[in-house]
Amino acid sequence: MTAAGAALAGCGPSHPRPRTPAAPAVAQAYRTGDAPLVMQFLAHPDDDLYFMNPDTLHTLQSGVPLVSVYVTGGESTGVNHEPDGRHSHVHDLAAYSSARHQGLRQAYATMLGLPHFTPWHREVISLLPSSGGPYAEVDTLSNGRAHATLVFLQVSMHETGGWNASLPLMWDKPGITLRYVVAEGAPSPADQPAVWTHDSLVTALAGLLGHFRPTLIRTLDPDPDIQVHDATHPKNSDQPGFSDHRDHTATALFTWKAIRRWAATAAAGTSGAVGAVGADTAPGAGRGRAAALPAFRTAVYRGYYNQRWPFNLPPATVALKGRLLFQYGGDANWACGNPGGCGDYGQGRNQPLTNPKGWVRSTHRRYPGTPPSAVVGTPGRRISYEVLGSGVARRAETRPGVWGAPRDLGGGQLAPALSALPRPGGDAWLFALRFTEIEGHGGPNTRDVVLWRDGRWTSLGSPEHGDRCRRVGAPVALATADGRVHVFVRNAAKGLSTRVLDTTGWGPWQNLGGGEVQEGLAALTDRAGRVHVFAAGRDTIHHWAQTTPGGPVVARPGTGLPRPGDYPTAVPTPDGAIAVSYPRPASARTVQARISV
Structure with a gap:
């Protein structure tokens, strides 16, 4: 099948007979025994502070180890602007990248309850042991049970020249390479030049997942909303036509592709783990591996979407986020001891709270409202379903409050939202949004709505075509007394679409019109x-x-x-x-x- 044909099959109009998606040939056991650990994947230093907090802070306060991976060097033009407009316009990529790293160390030390200039343990890991590089600086700091790890991959944000290469271009087109940005003061051998490719980045991300073995993975939004840019809705830092930064989207796509690769290698019992140049970088890192499905959950966060909708955080939470961004922004007059600088000065002082874009004033999940798990049945005989790893896990209650081992139902790579309809006999029909294909390099990148029914997965297609199918939200389903089943999704136009099952089968997708709404439907x-x-x-x-x-x-x-x-x-x-x-x-x-x- 051609790439175009694959895209149409994965995201197109509804068919009289819904297609059956590929599913695992044999159900496997889930891996057990992994201690809780959260990994979050960011495009730039500060993405976690703007778009994932306060969840990042709450993880650290709970005592669960947290690993934050920063894909780009965050070097931009190399100018560390001060918020009052005083700057020298010195373009120093290495210094600005280093200053942003230091800003993160200041913010995370504060979140750990330590003085902001507390020294970190800094070491280096080999991301691609077979080739010897690129390397990554890994910084760790603990305070009692709270443990933070920062991993810097240093992919260049953009290259000048004929290609004007960028992270989105490296995702989309074969043959694109990007420099490894050396941050000033990086420990050896992370101070050596190197080059990133599409496959080496996916391999490195999958290796980090295999090394740390997270139980929860946080990502940015791989499928941001379509956005009209005009005088009323200025483009600002958005990518053309969409409500987010281009690096946020590309980083999320690379991350989800790496998650798929890691899950496949773990299920096959092969190791894609990175090699440590120094000691282990996190509690439990590098433990022995067996052929089993990794039992991880995912959470997806919006980015510049925050400025397009009413703010959703109360003043106290906004003030808390602002305080941590104050530490990240730092000040040129601080004596932090870092040669490249003491923060991202343009984000310092009160800038995040006075910025009219208001990014700090919201934290939006990409798939809110519909939880990633559901329980049906009566106490003592209940059945639970959960998006877990690369599919859905089913557990049966053996006696009140006691649950059996999870059983893999397959389903493919699913968004963290699950709508369940109880059916006679105790089981349920399950509706989810599937990452059908996520290839990059000109390959298919599609989403579809899927249904688990009578022991098999079926595709219900999508109300959208082509790239617009990526903008569809997670399904919400309900059954009515006349036997019909209604499925609703937020569509690419930010309105409502539905598909209905009656005695003749599934009808076509229909656009119900209405005004623009956010994700999170109540049916x-x-x-x-x-x-x-x-x-x-x-x-x-x-x-x-x-x-x-x-x-x-x-x-x-x-x-x-x-x-x-x-x-x-x-x-x-x-x-x-x-x-x-x-x-x-x-x-x-x-x-x-x-x-x-």
Whole structure:
């Protein structure tokens, strides 16, 4: 099949007979015994502080070891701008990259509860032992149970010349290479020049996953929203046509491809681990490996999307994020002892809190609302399902509160969201969003909605075509008394699409119109059996519903509810109404509303 054909098959119009996706030939056991460890993969120093915090801080405070991997050198033009506009316009790539590393050490020391200039243990690992390089600096610091590891891969953000090479170009096109950026003061041999390729970066990322063996992986958004850029919506730092930085997207794509490779090698019992030049870099790193499925979970975070929607963090959390970014930004007058500088000065002082883009004021999950796990059945005989590793794990309750070992249902590489419909007999139908293909180098990069039913996975396709299928959200499904099953997704236009199963089979995907909404759909049936869907728009909560049971789901007039700060929840009330709850923007308060139907 050609690349174009593969893309169409993985993301295209619905078919009369939904296709069956490839699934593991043999179900394998999940690996057990790995201690909790979180890895997060960032494009630049500060992405974690802007877009993943406060989750990063909470992980450290919980005592779970945290490994943060920074893919690019963050060198930009090499100018370390001060927020008051005073700078010398000295273009020093090595110094600016080093200064940003130091800013991270200051911020993480603060999160660990230590003075910001606390010395770190700095060493070097070989990312590709068979070839001897590139190397990576690995910095570690602990305070009691709290342990942080920072890994710097130093891929150049851009190259000048005929290709004007960049990380997105290295993802998309064969033959593109990028320099390894040597940061000033990097320990040897991380101070040696080297070159990155598409495959060497995927191999290195997969090797780091094999080395640290995370139980939770955090990534940036591989599939950002389509964004119109005009006078009302200035482009700022977005990539053309989308609401995020180009390096965020490319880093996330490389990471998800590496996750797939690592999971495959672990299941086959082969090792892709990096080689340590010094000692082990994390508790439990480099332990023995056996052929088993790695039992990890994933979480995906939005980036510059934050500036396009109402802010979702209360003032106290924003102030906390700002305090940590203050440490990261540092100051040219600080005496930190780092030769390249004492932080990313343009992010210092009060700049993150005064920046009109407001990135610091939200933390958005890419797939909110629908959790990655579900439990069906009655106590003592329940069944749980969870997106785990590269598929779904099923556990059966052997007696109240006691669960059996997880069984691999396959499913492929899935987004961390799972919608479950209980069915007669105790099992459930499962609906998920699958990373069907994620190849790069001009190969297919597609997503589709998949269904687990009667022991097999089936593709339900996508309401979108081509690259637009990557912008579709995770499915939410519900069953009605007439036997129909309704599946809803947020589509590439930020509206609502649906597909319905009735006695004749699955109907086509349909666009239900309505205004633009965020991810995080709330779907339910009311006391009369009518379907309702609620979602958060920019100014109010949007509502779709059936007028009569069994009728079409259509966009309803505006609810008139106050502006939402994040996605809603909705439940039927005993008197036949619907209770809708959601956070207010930039507030710890919630709206509790009652909608008569």
